[in-house]
Amino acid sequence: MAQSVTDTQTRSEATAARIIAAARTLFVSGNYADVTTDMIAKAADVTKGGLYHHFASKEQLYVSMMLSDLEAKRLIFEQATAMEGSCRERLALLTRGFLELPDEDRELTRLVRRDINTFSGDERDQLVRAYQSALPEQVAAIVTDGINNGELAPGDARILSWSFIALVEVVIARYADHVFGSTEGRLDHVLDLFFEGAAAKPTGGTE
Template sequence: MTAHATRDHILAEATRLFVEEGYVGLSMRQLAERVGVSKAGLYYHFRDKESLFLAILTANLLEIEKIIQQARAAGVTARDKIERIFRDIFARTPEQQAIIRLASQEIDHLSPEARASFRQLYHQKFTFQIQAILQEGIDAGELRPMDARRATWILLGMMYPYFYPSHRKEMGDPMQALDLMLTIFFKGANAETPEG
């Protein structure tokens, strides 16, 4: 196996194990056994567990960034763009979706420098992009005037529970709930009142 293929194999197995065990629960020894390499082999590719975890989180963010770019290019309205983004995110495997959860759940276990660096990247590649789409919708008159930053977190708050595999068992398929979430967000939960 080439060095590149070995690195990819380590990342794939580490992703599965981090999703199953969490950051604290996974040891490099455990990962080495699962991958079939020595601990020294792991450390050849990744300085430590933190750098391995950050590599997984960063790769995931870059994939999400591609999804957002494609949605922005193909979508017409803010709702259309947001719907495309979340349909594509929810179409990913549960393991890939769980990486988003891992980022928020396990970030406090990283060094302050790694936390700050990842948070900056997370906002740049994900939350600020959602915020920009909502702001464009506000500026175009599609959406009523509101704080786009706050609206972003409200929207993401509806989506995040579906990134927990255990919640999906209770809540069902996110694709089936997506239309309801978007309707509640974009139209509001209030019943329309007759004009008169």
């Protein structure tokens, strides 16, 4: 019956999704090498044999996990890229979307950079390409528009976008250490830093 086929498919997919979810949580909190396939299997409530029924290797599981995550995030990013408005408004929308993600989701963005050295040629390229196109290119598109319409000073769009991303990550991480600061507070802080810099402004003329 078609119903049963669907059920079986659903079950298989559900198991694969459970494994990916378990892998996510473990990889976020531990090093790639320190997270064993046994741990992942146990956390996903399958055996190692079951895990290897769905994924060809530990590396491929990791890559699958990353790809599915990046695919999910692409929606947020494309929304901001497509939006009409100033460069600052669009970056704000993009960053707000990012900030409102759960901690684990945001951490994944850093995982790639942390674990990228672990992988050999093939998987490495896959990861880099997927990661590059997921976030940095969206930011670069917005920044390029900003340069073209005179909102940003002329310069290399890629360097600027990486600077922006780095600022977001750093400021967010530091805000996470302390407790103070709402999402909007952090957001304005990052945007101000990026657009206006850290120097004191002679706003009042109090020289």
